[in-house]
Amino acid sequence: MLKVPEHQVAGHIASDGKLGPLVDDQGRFFKPLQGDSRGEHEAKFYESFTSNKKVPDHIHRYFPVYHGTQLVEASDGSGKLPHLVLDDVVSGYSNPSVMDVKIGSRTWYPDVSEEYFKKCIKKDKETTTVSLGFRVSGFKIFDHQESSFWRAEKKLVLGYNAAGARLALRKFVSSNSPADSNLIPNCAFASEVYGGSNGILVQLLELKDWFETQTLYHFNSCSILMIFENESILTKGGDNVQAVQAQVKLVDFAHVLDGNGVIDHNFLGGLCSFIKFIKDILQSIDQRDETNTSPLENGH
Amino acid sequence: MQLKVPEHQVAGHIAKDGKPGPLVDDKGRFFKPLQGDSRGENEVKFYESFSTNTEVPDHIRRYFPAYHGTQAVEGSDGAAMIVLENLLADYSKPSVMDVKMGSRTWYPDASEEYIQKCLKKDTGTTTVSSGFRISGFEVYDHKELSFWKPERKLLRGLTVDGARLTLRKFVSSNSLSDMGSKPDSAFVSSVYGSSKGVLTQLLELKAWFENQTLYHFNSCSILMVYENESILKGNDDDARPQVKLVDFAHVLDGNGVIDHNFLGGLCSFINFIRDILQSPDESAES
Secondary structure: OOOOOOOOOOOOOOOOOOOOOOEEOEEEEEEEEEOOOOHHHHHHHHHHHHHHOOOOOOHHHOOOEEEEEEEEEEEOOOOOEEEEEEOOOOOOOOOOOEEEEOOOOOOOOOOOHHHHHHHHHEEEOOOOHHHHHHEEEEEEEEOOOOOOOOOHHHHHHHHHHHHHHHHHHHHHHOOOOOOOOOOOOOOOOOOOOOOOOOOOOHHHHHHHHHOOOOOOOOOOOEEEEEEHHHHHOOOOOOOOOHHHHEEEEOOOOOEEOHHHHHHHHHHHHHHHHHHHHHHHHHHHHHHHHOOOOOOOOOOO | OOOEEOOOOOOOOOEEEOOOOOOOOOOEEEEEEEEOOHHHHHHHHHHHHHHHHHOOOHHHHHOOOEEEEEEEEOOOOOOOEEEOOOOOOOOOOOEEEEEEEEEOOOOOOOOOOOOHHHHHHHHHHHHHOEEEEEEEEEEOOOOEEEEOOOHHHHHOOHHHHHHHHHHHHHOOOOOOOOOOOOOOOOOOHHHHHHOHHHHHHHHHHHHHOOOOOOEOOOOEEEEEEOHHHHHHOHHHHOOOOEEEEHHHHOOOEEEOOOOOOHHHHHOOOOOHHHHHHHOOOOOOOO
């Protein structure tokens, strides 16, 4: 039985009879092959990547596992369409907080059509893409007080400036009410999610290392997905700490091209900028913890 | 004060049609005319800020020309000139290359006209594809015992492979004007690879760029210089390779964000240098 995934934060959503991805109860994610060759292109990337011996083993964990393509009943009722079959990156989490960040100071690339180029550069300039080298595409947080998800409004997210992006990254790891826009995010989970020996920063640095020398692929218009389990941190003491580790995944490979002997400097520059934002948050937490004498409100 | 036209300008403005170009004196100083439409002012503003900015680590200052204020110079109609360290003063036969860093030379808030002009140039060169482009160079030809400088047109049309080949030629000893010859990369270790070489210096700059949020170096170039005189005398360990950042007319405040545009291009350039160090005998397809 296939159903609409609950935790999509960006990209096409299969709702109200629209074409979008589906999930099953075996941890698989079915992404319909998009028209105008983008879907085929993404499949080709997955095929190449999965069997590429030049990709170091420790880098595979940052990519969804690929299981080929399959004809599946499309979500918009248009019949059986080819779908990419991937491991669902959020299966294994019960109430994951998820953020999608598009990396790179440009989403266009050489040899695209004039129309596509104009569309991309307009969006790049209107968002933080040009100025910061990345833009937040969407995010949702599990609000433990309300026991429900809070989703950032798409229009708001795309209108972020640098301060807005910074705030969103702090909100993402906070426990105080996300719905109240007057509340200063408390960054209660910043050390556990962004920091730590297996946290998001460590993973991003591992990716950065690879991007400094890999000339296999140019990940145009790709996103980094950050996922963590909010609930487990609150009720720590359980024995499934392993399963809910914060994860970084690269997703959306419809525009990936061959590297042709050149590193993906566009992605790398944006990734370094994103890393600095994360580092800044961790540093401000450290400073706050040093100067604070009163106990922190951390949601326990 | 005896002022003359510098011998080794490889890129940027030169004195032409009555318009002033840069000058040098015999005391190791370089006089750069202030460019019109606020670019000159902006460059001065940068130098003033940078030279007194206590947040710039000491070991990074060596990568920037020393600044000596502005001065009105005789013969330039009293127009003010920026007074800088002449980067080539201590070299007798310098090979020089100017590489413009970054996958875009425009920046947010520039005029639409300027953005279009930059985009056209960026997409037509290796800027978009590789994150940098070679703006100019002059190399000493050890066979002909003279300097060789390519035509600007040649550089504009350079492909990625062409850029790679040019970077090899920069550190070669065999005849450079002969386009058919395979560059011998004779000085690749002493110029690019030594413990004080270009790669080491670029890596030091990269580490700073990963954290510094003070300035965005839009449209800046990296200058690579090395000495051929010592090489002619049989000692290429004395090549004294130097990396310098130049051309600050479009520098803006960092505003808490790293210069990801420059950094991305710098990392790409570093990878090109590394590739050449790892395979000096391979010549790229011409």
